[in-house]
Amino acid sequence: MLTISVCVGSACQIKGSYDVINRIQSLIKEYKIEDKVKLKGAFCLGRCTPEVSVSIEEENKIYSVSTDNVDSFFKEHVLGGIN
Numbered sequence: 001m002l003t004i005s006v007c008v009g010s011a012c013q014i015k016g017s018y019d020v021i022n023r024i025q026s027l028i029k030e031y032k033i034e035d036k037v038k039l040k041g042a043f044c045l046g047r048c049t050p051e052v053s054v055s056i057e058e059e060n061k062i063y064s065v066s067t068d069n070v071d072s073f074f075k076e077h078v079l080g081g082i083n
């Protein structure tokens with residue numbers, strides 16, 4: 001199980017947290033990996049990035065994600081992480 005936390009803290013929220021969450025949710029459905037990934041919202045991850053901060057808890061890493069790079073983030077770190 002991979003845990004993805006998307007920051008919904010105020011700085012990230014104005015940069016589009018909910019758009020990023022919605023897109024990740026659709027990609028999870030599209031790839032039918034609902035049983036392998038847990039998606040949740042989180043408060044300020046303590047490291048505000050230029051875009052929306054998204055952490056993969058098992059990797060202990062924080063990525064800067066926007067609607068422009070969410071698809072490549074997902075392919076590389078989510079699909080890559082569960083395979």
Ligand code: FES
Binds near residue numbers: 007010011043045049
């Ligand atoms: S508000 Fe999102 S990491 Fe700080």
